[in-house]
Amino acid sequence: MTETDTTDTTGTPQTTHTLLDSPLGPLTLVADGVALTGLHLAEHRHASPDHWGPRRAREQAPAVVAEAAVQLEAYFAGERGDFTLPLAPSGTAFQQAVWARLREIPHGETRTYGAIAAALDRPGASRAVGLAVGRNPLSIIVPCHRVIGADGSLTGYGGGLERKERLLALERGEAPLPLDG
Structure with missing residues (x-):
C-alpha cells in the first residue's frame, strides 16, 4: 500500500478501520495510516465508530494494522506478552x-x-x-x-x-x- 492510499487530499493521514477475528470475538483496529489509534472489542462501551473512517480489508489496511494483527495473533497463541507498535490514542x-x-x-x-x-x-x-x-x-x-x-x-x-x-x-x-x- 502506498502512502497516498492512506492520506486525504491535504496529505493528512486518513483514519480507517479493519475488522480482525480473535478468540474474544471481532476486534476493530483503527489506524491513522501511521499509528494505531484504537482497538475495540465488540461490546466496547466507549467506542466511537463515527471516528473510525472507512472500513478496509485486512490486506488493504495500513502496514501498522497488518503488524498489529501479527502481534495479536502471537499474543492470543501465548507467544507474546507485550506489543511494539506505533500508537496514537487520543486523550487528555x-x-x-x-x-x-x-x-x-x-x-x-x-x-x-x-x-x-x-x-x-x-x-x-x-x-x-x-x-x-x-x-x-x-x-x-x-x-x-x-x-x-x-x-x-x-x-x-x-x-x-x-x-x-x-x-x-x-x-x-x-x-x-x-x-x-
Missing part, C-alpha cells in the same frame, strides 16, 4: 499518563487503581484513574485488563468481565474456556 494529558502506566504493568501481573494513582503521584485519584482506564481506546495493547479493584476483585472492563477474565487467564498460562456465541 491525564489519560495519556494513565495509559502509559498501564503499558508498564508486566505481562501476567495486575495492579490496582490506587497503585496506579500512587505511581502518578496522585494517591487520591483512584476514581480518576478508573475513568481514564475505562476510556482506554487501545484494549489489549494498552492492557487495561490488568487493572483490578483494591480488594483483588475484577472490576469493570469495556469488553465485559468475561473477556477480562479470559485475558488474565491467558497471561497466567491457563487454558481459558471459549466464549459462548
Whole structure:
C-alpha cells in the first residue's frame, strides 16, 4: 500500500478501520495510516465508530494494522506478552499518563487503581484513574485488563468481565474456556 492510499487530499493521514477475528470475538483496529489509534472489542462501551473512517480489508489496511494483527495473533497463541507498535490514542494529558502506566504493568501481573494513582503521584485519584482506564481506546495493547479493584476483585472492563477474565487467564498460562456465541 502506498502512502497516498492512506492520506486525504491535504496529505493528512486518513483514519480507517479493519475488522480482525480473535478468540474474544471481532476486534476493530483503527489506524491513522501511521499509528494505531484504537482497538475495540465488540461490546466496547466507549467506542466511537463515527471516528473510525472507512472500513478496509485486512490486506488493504495500513502496514501498522497488518503488524498489529501479527502481534495479536502471537499474543492470543501465548507467544507474546507485550506489543511494539506505533500508537496514537487520543486523550487528555491525564489519560495519556494513565495509559502509559498501564503499558508498564508486566505481562501476567495486575495492579490496582490506587497503585496506579500512587505511581502518578496522585494517591487520591483512584476514581480518576478508573475513568481514564475505562476510556482506554487501545484494549489489549494498552492492557487495561490488568487493572483490578483494591480488594483483588475484577472490576469493570469495556469488553465485559468475561473477556477480562479470559485475558488474565491467558497471561497466567491457563487454558481459558471459549466464549459462548
